[in-house]
Amino acid sequence: MAGGTANYAHHAGDWKGATTTVAAVTVAVWALARAVRRLEPVALLIAMVVVSVGVALLGTDVELVKGIASIPAALPSFSAPDLSAVPGLVGGAFSVALVALAQAAGITPSMPNPDGTRSDVNGDFRSQGYANLAGGLFQAMPSGGSLSRTGVAVSAGARTRWAGVISGAFLALIVLLCGSLAERIPSLSSAA
Numbered sequence: 151m152a153g154g155t156a157n158y159a160h161h162a163g164d165w166k167g168a169t170t171t172v173a174a175v176t177v178a179v180w181a182l183a184r185a186v187r188r189l190e191p192v193a194l195l196i197a198m199v200v201v202s203v204g205v206a207l208l209g210t211d212v213e214l215v216k217g218i219a220s221i222p223a224a225l226p227s228f229s230a231p232d233l234s235a236v237p238g239l240v241g242g243a244f245s246v247a248l249v250a251l252a253q254a255a256g257i258t259p260s261m262p263n264p265d266g267t268r269s270d271v272n273g274d275f276r277s278q279g280y281a282n283l284a285g286g287l288f289q290a291m292p293s294g295g296s297l298s299r300t301g302v303a304v305s306a307g308a309r310t311r312w313a314g315v316i317s318g319a320f321l322a323l324i325v326l327l328c329g330s331l332a333e334r335i336p337s338l339s340s341a342a
Contacts, residue, residue: 168210168211168212169212169213169338171210172201172205172210172212172336172338173338175201175204176197176198176201176336176338177197179196179197179200179201180193180194180196180197181193183196183197190305191305191306191307192306194302198335201336202334202335202336205334205336206334210336212336212337212338213336213337213338214333214334214335214336214337215332215333215334215335215336215337216333216334217337218337220333221325221329221330221332221333222329223325223326223327223328223329223330224325224326224329225288225322225325225326226288226289226290227288227289228287228288229287229288229289230287231286231287243292246292247282247292249294250278250282250292250293250294251275251278251294253294254271254274254275254278254294255271257300278293278294281293299314303317
């Protein structure tokens, strides 16, 4: 991390003004929203909405999510697996699974259960596998545990693993209702 920051600072002359400004404003709005106790759980959302509206109103030339992918206002449809592709995918699938399991194993000791119960790493691994099997039938990318997502959920007040299920349901609703609006989010503000 420090090496990346030092490299970024070393190349300050190459920074793009609009992109750097949008990044700085995103962080500033997030920090201000976090400073207000009632807004702290939704500070990231506030920063993303404020910056997205500002970029749209000012016509700021920065990369938007739509430059990466189109987000249709629909959920992904069922996609039967092409079993002839399995031999060519086994090595990569195994590698992705190992990385995802390592991430999940790293999260368990870092974020203990709020209720004090002992974590079930095997249960976490099974759940991750089931989710990836089901997601694969609906064009989903492989997924795994994420300390950053877990940290955001905990800071927003999550107390159980149901927070992930609920946030997934809300995300599906947002895609259905606001898919085309999500395309207008500046790419860099979604990384904040």
